[in-house]
Amino acid sequence: MYLQTLFIALSEIRRNAMRSFLTVLGIIIGVSAVIIMSTIGQGATAKVTADIAKLGSNMLSIRPGQMRGPGGASSEARPLEMADVESIEREIANLEAVAPTSTKGVTVVYGNTNWSTSVIGTTNQYLSVRDWTLAEGRAFSEGEMRAGKMVCIIGETVRKELFGGQSPVGEKIRIGRQSCRVAGVLGAKGLSSFGSDQDDTILIPLEAFQRKIGGNRDIGRIYLSVNEGASTEKAQEDISRLLRERRRIRPNEGDDFSVFDMKEVSDTMTGTTEVLTTLLSAVAAVSLLVGGIGIMNIMLVSVTERTREIGIRLAIGAREYEVLLQFLVEAVVLSTLGGITGIILGVSCSFGLTKLLNVPYVLDPLMIVIAFIFAFAIGVLFGFFPARKAARLNPIDALRHE
Amino acid sequence: MSISGTEIKKGTGEIPLLEFQDVTKIYGQGLAEMKALRGVNLSVSEGEFVAVMGPSGSGKSTCMNILGCLDTPTSGEYLFRGSLVGGLSRDERALLRRHYLGFIFQGYNLLGRTSALENVGLPLLYRRIPAQQRRAHSMEALRIVGLEGLEKHTPAELSGGQQQRVAIARAIVTRPSLLLADEPTGNLDTERSREIMDLLASFNRDLHITIVMVTHEPDMAAYARRIIHFKDGLVASDNTNGGGA
Numbered sequence: 001m002y003l004q005t006l007f008i009a010l011s012e013i014r015r016n017a018m019r020s021f022l023t024v025l026g027i028i029i030g031v032s033a034v035i036i037m038s039t040i041g042q043g044a045t046a047k048v049t050a051d052i053a054k055l056g057s058n059m060l061s062i063r064p065g066q067m068r069g070p071g072g073a074s075s076e077a078r079p080l081e082m083a084d085v086e087s088i089e090r091e092i093a094n095l096e097a098v099a100p101t102s103t104k105g106v107t108v109v110y111g112n113t114n115w116s117t118s119v120i121g122t123t124n125q126y127l128s129v130r131d132w133t134l135a136e137g138r139a140f141s142e143g144e145m146r147a148g149k150m151v152c153i154i155g156e157t158v159r160k161e162l163f164g165g166q167s168p169v170g171e172k173i174r175i176g177r178q179s180c181r182v183a184g185v186l187g188a189k190g191l192s193s194f195g196s197d198q199d200d201t202i203l204i205p206l207e208a209f210q211r212k213i214g215g216n217r218d219i220g221r222i223y224l225s226v227n228e229g230a231s232t233e234k235a236q237e238d239i240s241r242l243l244r245e246r247r248r249i250r251p252n253e254g255d256d257f258s259v260f261d262m263k264e265v266s267d268t269m270t271g272t273t274e275v276l277t278t279l280l281s282a283v284a285a286v287s288l289l290v291g292g293i294g295i296m297n298i299m300l301v302s303v304t305e306r307t308r309e310i311g312i313r314l315a316i317g318a319r320e321y322e323v324l325l326q327f328l329v330e331a332v333v334l335s336t337l338g339g340i341t342g343i344i345l346g347v348s349c350s351f352g353l354t355k356l357l358n359v360p361y362v363l364d365p366l367m368i369v370i371a372f373i374f375a376f377a378i379g380v381l382f383g384f385f386p387a388r389k390a391a392r393l394n395p396i397d398a399l400r401h402e
Numbered sequence: 403m404s405i406s407g408t409e410i411k412k413g414t415g416e417i418p419l420l421e422f423q424d425v426t427k428i429y430g431q432g433l434a435e436m437k438a439l440r441g442v443n444l445s446v447s448e449g450e451f452v453a454v455m456g457p458s459g460s461g462k463s464t465c466m467n468i469l470g471c472l473d474t475p476t477s478g479e480y481l482f483r484g485s486l487v488g489g490l491s492r493d494e495r496a497l498l499r500r501h502y503l504g505f506i507f508q509g510y511n512l513l514g515r516t517s518a519l520e521n522v523g524l525p526l527l528y529r530r531i532p533a534q535q536r537r538a539h540s541m542e543a544l545r546i547v548g549l550e551g552l553e554k555h556t557p558a559e560l561s562g563g564q565q566q567r568v569a570i571a572r573a574i575v576t577r578p579s580l581l582l583a584d585e586p587t588g589n590l591d592t593e594r595s596r597e598i599m600d601l602l603a604s605f606n607r608d609l610h611i612t613i614v615m616v617t618h619e620p621d622m623a624a625y626a627r628r629i630i631h632f633k634d635g636l637v638a639s640d641n642t643n644g645g646g647a
Contacts, residue, residue, distance in 0.1 A: 004530065015515050312511050315472060316525045316572075317500020319493045396472040399511060 005322065009329035016302070023298045023383075024338035027375040030291020031342025032349060034284040034371035039350035041280030043359035045273045050360070051192065052266040058096070059129060059262040060235060062222040062243070066258055077256045079218035084246060088222065092238050094230035099126035102209050102220040108202065109174040110162040117158050119175055119202045121209020129223040137169040137184025140205050148207030150180040156188040156199040178212045180204065232263045288371060292378040299331070299379070303386035304401075310390045311398030323391040324384070331383025335376045342375065343368055417484040418445040419580060419612050420469060425478035426635075427464050438464040440635035441478065446614060448579075451606040453623035453643075454616045456632030462616050463584065465632065469614060470503060470582045471495040483579075500528055504573030504611075508585035510565045512557040512572075518544060519553035522571045529576065543571035547601060563594035570598070574605055581605065583615040587622055599625045 013020045065077035085100045101122040108115050120126070124139045135156070144151050152175065159168050168182045189198040210217050226235045236259045243257055313323050347363065354361040390398055422444040429436045439461045446452055456462045467473035468480055471487060480487040482498065490498065499505075504525075512521045522540040531539065544553050547567040557565050566586060573581055583602065587595035603625050605611045615626060623629050624643065631639040 004527065008527065011520070015513075308511070309513055312513060313524070313528075314496065315470070315499065315505050315511070317496050317498075317503075317528050319496045321493075322528065394473060396467050399472075399507070 005325045006329055008326050009333060012330055013333060019298065019302050020334055023295055023334050026291050026294030026298060027335055027338025027379055028342040028345060030288045030375045031339055031371045032346030033287030033291065035343065035346025035368055036350045036353065037280045037284035038364055038367040039362065040353060041277045042362040042364055043354045045277050046360045046362050048269055048273045052269055058226050058232060060224045060232060061260045062239060062257060064257050066255060078247065080222060081217060081219055084243065085219060085222055087242065087246060088239060091242055092235060094227045094235060096225040096227050097125040097128045099123055099129045099223045100206055100219040101126060101223060102206065102214050102218060104213055106176050108158065108162065110171065113162055115158060115161040117200050117202055119204060119213060121204055121206040121214065123206055126203065126223060129225045133187035135185045135187040136167065139184060145205045145207060148205055148211050150178050150204065150208050150212060151183045152180045153184040153186055153203040154182055155186045155201040157197055158200060158202055159185050175202065176213060232261045236261050288374055291375060295378050296382045299382035300386055303390060307390040307398050307401040311395050311401065314395035315399060320391045324388055327387035328384050331380045335379030338379065339372045339376050343372060419448045419483060420446040421481040423479040425468065425475045425480060427468065428476045437635055442637055444637060446612065449610055449612055450628055451613045451626045452628045452630060453626035454614060454630050454632065455618060455623055460632040461635040462632040466582055466584050466616050470505060471498050502579045504576060504578035504581045506569055506573050506583040506586045508588040510569045512565055512568055515556055517554050517556055518549060518568045521568055522575050525572060525576045539575055543575040547571045562589055563597065566590065566598055570601060574611065577609065579612060581611050581613045583613065585616055595622060
């Protein structure tokens with residue numbers, strides 16, 4: 001009995017190849033669209049989250065002046081100095097590392113290749129604050145830092161540009177007019193979330209920078225990291241208070257320095273990706289809906305067209321449930337076929353797209369299940385209920401249906 | 403054959419195959435009420451060939467639908483081989499159609515995009531006849547109606563006359579007790595019509611299938627041995643036709 005109904009249903013599917021194909025197509029589009037959208041959305045979220053982790057979310061940075069729009073620090077602000085760094089190290093609790101930095105754009109030369117980059121004068125603490133690893137060589141020694149020797153640790157981009165395949169450790173390069181020995185190479189970080197190349201940098205001891213490159217004792221920016229579990233907000237407040245005191249700012253005056261909390265930045269970015277994910281989910285939901293309406297239309301139209309067929313079957317002696325079972329089996333077979341094809345298409349397309357967009361491939365099984373169930377339910381519902389209506393007609397009315 | 407307790411006896415000749423006892427059929431309600439049948443008494447014996455005639459709206463089609471268990475009377479009784487049909491459920495009536503009745507319609511009512519062979523085999527499919535036998539029976543039925551070699555053709559590839567032959571083959575492939583034909587030649591020219599009528603007459607004569615046929619063409623009615631005229635929902639005349647086929 002069931003075998004025979006299955007046989008009737010399958011021969012109906014084959015008999016109406018075009019209609020079957022269109023139904024299946026609707027389901028395929030709905031299911032694969034949802035899978036693609038959600039995979040890309042989640043891939044993007046995963047990438048941004050990873051970027052934030054690379055940035056270090058327990059990091060603070062201090063710079064002189066107040067941010068005034070995109071102009072950056074106001075020039076009148078007094079620069080920071082080494083005494084500020086020492087005072088912060090002494091007074092502020094829960095600090096993991098404090099790294100004073102000064103930066104300047106320079107041209108570096110090795111042999112007959114040269115490269116424009118920025119050189120950062122800092123201490124070894126910078127590596128731990130910014131989460132840098134060493135790919136090759138070593139960090140600065142105590143003696144080098146104290147004496148301000150011209151040694152440097154170069155970023156991956158600089159290494160590639162200057163040395164190509166050659167190992168740079170121990171080689172001498174020229175930074176501006178100064179000769180400098182390469183002590184180590186930083187592990188590659190890639191682009192930052194803001195799109196700048198984090199590997200395009202050179203580190204030298206702060207003392208060396210101040211004497212040979214910067215020409216003054218100013219500190220451009222201080223990076224700090226707080227201990228795991230400690231509050232960055234608390235550290236930010238303490239630092240502000242300390243610096244106001246040191247810089248003798250009266251209570252009614254504004255700060256002439258800024259303390260950035262990376263956590264705020266990362267929160268903003270997490271918020272942005274959440275919006276992105278929501279947006280993509282909405283698009284996915286719309287495509288599922290559109291796919292669903294497509295399925296619905298074809299099913300409704302075909303049932304209208306098939307009311308006569310139902311009439312013929314009833315007149316010949318088919319029972320109501322036999323006709324219904326046939327339509328149910330047809331709808332189930334088509335929906336399953338479309339659903340599975342949609343999953344295969346969606347998964348492979350999203351795999352390709354994530355490779356193309358350079359985001360991690362995150363497959364969400366729940367999304368696949370939801371998409372499949374939704375498309376399946378629409379296919380079966382709209383295949384089944386109009387058929388039920390037709391099968392309940394008097395056979396003679398179904399036969400006369402135009 | 404037992405349909406949930408309703409025993410349908412083999413024809414004995416004493417009990418009529420079909421019997422209408424004061425059958426009425428009313429469509430609509432209130433002011434829109436339309437009395438299609440106003441108390442029809444009728445009886446058809448096994449082996450008869452009956453033509454039902456009458457102007458449109460006279461109730462002949464309604465009568466056919468009730469005979470074919472496609473519709474139910476508002477009041478009165480319809481007995482099929484002495485068993486009451488009125489008390490049967492939809493599904494039981496479907497089974498009665500499946501096992502005892504064959505239909506021919508004016509509009510053929512074949513499944514589109516389906517080969518003649520599959521169309522003819524459809525009633526056998528619902529009777530759970532195995533594929534091999536189904537094929538053999540369907541081929542035989544197609545041969546009887548003269549469509550040998552056209553079994554792979556779909557309705558769209560066949561002429562009107564050929565389509566009606568496929569429909570006839572489908573109706574007789576189960577060797578029904580009763581063949582109901584609703585204007586079987588309504589869409590065909592005279593020559594095709596005669597061929598169809600010759601076929602029907604031969605079924606009645608050789609296969610002993612009882613036939614009730616609605617027609618409005620006296621030429622076609624002439625093939626039947628009994629002609630019933632309907633008028634205003636009642637049997638106006640019921641005559642034995644001397645001529646026959």
